[in-house]
Amino acid sequence: MNKEPQLFPKMNHNEMSIEESLRTNWQFSIEVLNGGREDSAGIRLLEARAWEIACEALKPRNIHLPAPPPSYDERTLQQAFEMLKAPHKLRPLLQWFLDQIRNCRYMLQKDILEFTRHWEETMDVRHFRELFNVLSEWFSVWGKEVLAFKKYDLDGHFAFQRAFRASLLSILPPSFSSAFTALLKFTLVDSESFTPPASQSLSRSPLLFEQINTFGVSEDFENIITNVLYEEIRVRVMDTCPGEWEESMLPGLREWFTQKALPWIAGMYASGAPNEERLRAVLGPVTQKFDYHLCKMLCDLRTNEIFDIIVNYPNSMSAVLDLKECLSRTDQRAKFVQALRKFNTRRLLHHGAETSNILEQYINTIRCLRLLDPAGVLLFSVAEPIRRYLRERPDTIRCIVSNLATDDGILGLSDEKDSGITPIRDALESADDYSDPNWHPEPNDAEPGFRTSRPTDIISILVSIYDSRDLFIKELQILLGRRLLAITDGDYYDEMRRLEQLKLRFGDTQLQVCEVMMKDILNSVRTREGIRELGETPLHPTVISHLFWPEQAKTSLVLPLEMKVLQDDFATKYSDRNPGKYLKWIPNLGTVELKLELADRTVAAKVTPLQAAVIHHFSNQDTWTPQELADKLDIAEALSITSALQAWENLGVLEEMPDGSYFLLETAREGRGAKRYNKMVLIAPETVGEVEAAETAEREQTERMRVHWQFIKGMLNSFGKLTLEEIHGKLRFFAPDYDHTQEHLAIFMQSALKEGLVEVHDGVWRAVR
Amino acid sequence: MKVTITRWDAIAHWRWQTRANDNGDNDDENDDDEGDLCGICRVPFEGCCPTCKMPGEDCPLLRGQCTHIFHLHCILKWVHSPQSKGQCPLDRREWVGL
Numbered sequence: 001m002n003k004e005p006q007l008f009p010k011m012n013h014n015e016m017s018i019e020e021s022l023r024t025n026w027q028f029s030i031e032v033l034n035g036g037r038e039d040s041a042g043i044r045l046l047e048a049r050a051w052e053i054a055c056e057a058l059k060p061r062n063i064h065l066p067a068p069p070p071s072y073d074e075r076t077l078q079q080a081f082e083m084l085k086a087p088h089k090l091r092p093l094l095q096w097f098l099d100q101i102r103n104c105r106y107m108l109q110k111d112i113l114e115f116t117r118h119w120e121e122t123m124d125v126r127h128f129r130e131l132f133n134v135l136s137e138w139f140s141v142w143g144k145e146v147l148a149f150k151k152y153d154l155d156g157h158f159a160f161q162r163a164f165r166a167s168l169l170s171i172l173p174p175s176f177s178s179a180f181t182a183l184l185k186f187t188l189v190d191s192e193s194f195t196p197p198a199s200q201s202l203s204r205s206p207l208l209f210e211q212i213n214t215f216g217v218s219e220d221f222e223n224i225i226t227n228v229l230y231e232e233i234r235v236r237v238m239d240t241c242p243g244e245w246e247e248s249m250l251p252g253l254r255e256w257f258t259q260k261a262l263p264w265i266a267g268m269y270a271s272g273a274p275n276e277e278r279l280r281a282v283l284g285p286v287t288q289k290f291d292y293h294l295c296k297m298l299c300d301l302r303t304n305e306i307f308d309i310i311v312n313y314p315n316s317m318s319a320v321l322d323l324k325e326c327l328s329r330t331d332q333r334a335k336f337v338q339a340l341r342k343f344n345t346r347r348l349l350h351h352g353a354e355t356s357n358i359l360e361q362y363i364n365t366i367r368c369l370r371l372l373d374p375a376g377v378l379l380f381s382v383a384e385p386i387r388r389y390l391r392e393r394p395d396t397i398r399c400i401v402s403n404l405a406t407d408d409g410i411l412g413l414s415d416e417k418d419s420g421i422t423p424i425r426d427a428l429e430s431a432d433d434y435s436d437p438n439w440h441p442e443p444n445d446a447e448p449g450f451r452t453s454r455p456t457d458i459i460s461i462l463v464s465i466y467d468s469r470d471l472f473i474k475e476l477q478i479l480l481g482r483r484l485l486a487i488t489d490g491d492y493y494d495e496m497r498r499l500e501q502l503k504l505r506f507g508d509t510q511l512q513v514c515e516v517m518m519k520d521i522l523n524s525v526r527t528r529e530g531i532r533e534l535g536e537t538p539l540h541p542t543v544i545s546h547l548f549w550p551e552q553a554k555t556s557l558v559l560p561l562e563m564k565v566l567q568d569d570f571a572t573k574y575s576d577r578n579p580g581k582y583l584k585w586i587p588n589l590g591t592v593e594l595k596l597e598l599a600d601r602t603v604a605a606k607v608t609p610l611q612a613a614v615i616h617h618f619s620n621q622d623t624w625t626p627q628e629l630a631d632k633l634d635i636a637e638a639l640s641i642t643s644a645l646q647a648w649e650n651l652g653v654l655e656e657m658p659d660g661s662y663f664l665l666e667t668a669r670e671g672r673g674a675k676r677y678n679k680m681v682l683i684a685p686e687t688v689g690e691v692e693a694a695e696t697a698e699r700e701q702t703e704r705m706r707v708h709w710q711f712i713k714g715m716l717n718s719f720g721k722l723t724l725e726e727i728h729g730k731l732r733f734f735a736p737d738y739d740h741t742q743e744h745l746a747i748f749m750q751s752a753l754k755e756g757l758v759e760v761h762d763g764v765w766r767a768v769r
Numbered sequence: 770m771k772v773t774i775t776r777w778d779a780i781a782h783w784r785w786q787t788r789a790n791d792n793g794d795n796d797d798e799n800d801d802d803e804g805d806l807c808g809i810c811r812v813p814f815e816g817c818c819p820t821c822k823m824p825g826e827d828c829p830l831l832r833g834q835c836t837h838i839f840h841l842h843c844i845l846k847w848v849h850s851p852q853s854k855g856q857c858p859l860d861r862r863e864w865v866g867l
Binding site: 485488512515516519523538539540541542543544545546547548549552562563566567571574575578580581582583584585586589590591592593594595596597598599604609612615616618619622664666 | 770771772773774775776777778779780781782783784785786813815816822823824825826829830
């Protein structure tokens with residue numbers, strides 16, 4: 001603070017010299033400006049005047065007010081520009097003009113706000129369209145002045161455009177973009193109807209995009225424009241395509257795109273393109289982008305529908321081909337796999353679906369995905385859960401086999417018909433054949449377990465669900481046995497043909513057993529004919545080599561004498577014809593056709609041997625209790641006797657007495673069976689056989705499981721308690737040849753429980769000591 | 770009531786007569802007897818020997834004096850091999866086929 005006052009005296013002291021030097025500098029500057037010429041002050045004044053004139057002329061005016069008369073005539077203006085040119089004042093002038101543009105943006109703002117508000121209130125895009133005409137007018141009125149600079153090699157157009165754009169963008173209200181979106185959508189959908197009505201000033205207005213381009217804001221709106229188009233593509237796909245699987249939708253969509261959307265975007269991206277070729281070159285990348293989006297939309301849609309598409313295959317083949325193209329354009333394969341797996345889990349692989357349906361869907365999936373992706377990567381990823389699930393199902397093999405053995409099952413209408421029957425390939429055999437000239441590496445999105453598989457037929461794929469083919473052979477054997485024994489008219493041609501086909505698939509050695517069965521049947525026919533020559537007999541036996549046939553459910557049954565005589569007679573003749581061999585009858589199998597001659601009627605029936613034996617006993621004695629019959633026939637289960645008795649009761653031949661015994665009706669009761677005179681009645685023994693066969697298969701499984709009993713017992717003894725899963729897991733790991741499902745194990749454990757070998761508590765098994 | 774059987778589709782299976790008293794009756798108890806296996810290939814008589822595909826007449830049995838029975842093909846192959854010395858493999862008596 002003390003030093004401060006001292007400064008001023010110093011300044012005062014030097015005052016004169018500072019003023020002096022300023023003056024000198026001033027003088028020097030003026031001389032430089034004048035360029036050494038005289039009369040500099042006059043020129044300065046003229047220049048100032050010229051600047052004023054130019055500014056007055058350039059000043060942006062409000063187009064809504066009537067244009068004021070030009071303040072200066074052309075010539076004066078030109079002179080002013082000339083004047084300003086020399087001392088390089090034109091550039092600052094232009095700068096001033098651009099600043100003015102920015103300062104005047106409030107004029108635009110008023111219009112924009114007004115139009116936007118109007119749109120918000122009425123949603124009338126046509127009116128909103130007017131905004132661009134107005135803006136266009138602003139642009140042209142303001143921009144006209146810039147032309148004046150052009151003569152002096154100063155192109156202010158871009159600078160002006162930039163300034164205009166900056167002003168415009170800075171004043172757009174928030175709702176502008178939604179209004180603009182609506183407008184764009186409208187022009188796209190309604191491109192014809194939009195060509196503005198002739199009345200208004202719209203008609204002479206250039207296209208919307210050209211206007212936007214003129215303002216230099218097209219890049220700022222690009223997002224909105226592409227979004228509108230994306231949305232429109234989505235809407236188009238969703239409107240036309242869902243559920244339309246029988247024809248290809250992609251060409252139609254692309255046609256629509258080229259016809260409608262392309263000209264629309266042409267205005268946006270290529271308004272300046274001089275000719276068709278150039279236009280295409282410019283639009284190429286853009287079109288690709290939108291085509292990608294189109295494919296992606298269709299791809300998403302079809303992916304969502306894929307389950308039903310597969311259900312409807314091959315009717316939906318066009319949809320699959322569309323999807324194939326879309327998948328190749330877009331990279332949606334992972335998503336596709338994920339979606340299909342999800343659908344399968346939700347809609348297919350649950351307890352509510354029948355095995356045959358699952359198989360059918362699996363087969364369709366195979367066909368469908370092969371078409372979609374010949375390399376098989378998709379199929380591999382999708383199929384695995386299905387296969388795992390099928391493996392767990394107890395009746396999968398039976399279902400496959402029963403379809404295998406018929407001509408028109410789910411496998412019947414297969415495409416294999418054309419390619420002929422091919423042997424089943426082993427799924428495990430090494431796939432890479434390095435001498436193959438058409439070898440391809442595995443696709444890059446293949447899963448680790450994937451192997452390039454050569455095209456195999458569907459049956460091979462189904463069979464390969466299981467590691468071992470033996471189960472199929474077993475099931476085939478059971479099925480064939482059942483069918484062969486069911487044939488009574490001697491027409492074995494169909495079965496023989498089918499067996500030949502199966503041999504082609506599975507190989508001769510695998511089906512050796514079935515071959516023996518077929519031979520037994522044919523031998524039986526010969527034997528029957530030979531023995532018939534010795535004397536007529538109603539007996540038509542089929543003689544089987546029992547080791548080669550599925551285990552036949554054997555129950556003891558002592559047949560009445562009349563029936564036994566027939567058998568013995570035949571057996572003796574058989575032994576005569578075949579020395580060293582004798583016959584053992586399986587009494588409960590087969591069918592018997594009977595004629596019952598009653599007092600007032602004759603009843604013909606085709607029945608099981610048990611039913612025949614039962615009714616036979618009534619010919620000697622007209623009242624039997626079920627127990628008496630059971631003793632007589634040596635049948636342990638009273639139930640089967642009762643059901644046989646009831647079968648005859650249903651035919652009106654027997655009647656149940658109040659004490660539970662059955663009584664033969666020599667004369668028909670009124671209203672009961674009376675109408676059935678002389679009628680051949682079938683007591684469908686086939687169904688009985690069916691159930692038995694199924695039971696046989698079950699029982700066989702249990703028998704096969706029995707070999708593992710020692711394992712299970714040892715396990716339970718050493719571990720104490722185990723759950724079913726644990727037992728199953730350990731068996732799978734340790735026991736050789738253990739190929740059962742957990743269901744089989746559960747059945748087996750239940751039977752062990754019944755035998756009192758194990759006990760179970762809360763799902764935990766324990767050995768009984 | 771008179772019952773007439775018009776047609777009877779019955780099912781039977783054949784067996785070899787392997788015992789002297791075997792007459793096809795009441796032998797249910799020895800259905801799965803060990804004695805029904807061929808002592809050489811351990812396949813039941815009603816099956817076929819390892820070289821055959823068809824059972825029955827195509828792969829018959831042969832009974833020796835020693836009362837042992839084998840598949841024909843099995844025993845012939847054995848007897849013709851040098852180490853057999855022409856003996857029955859079960860009791861080492863000389864093999865004489867009946």
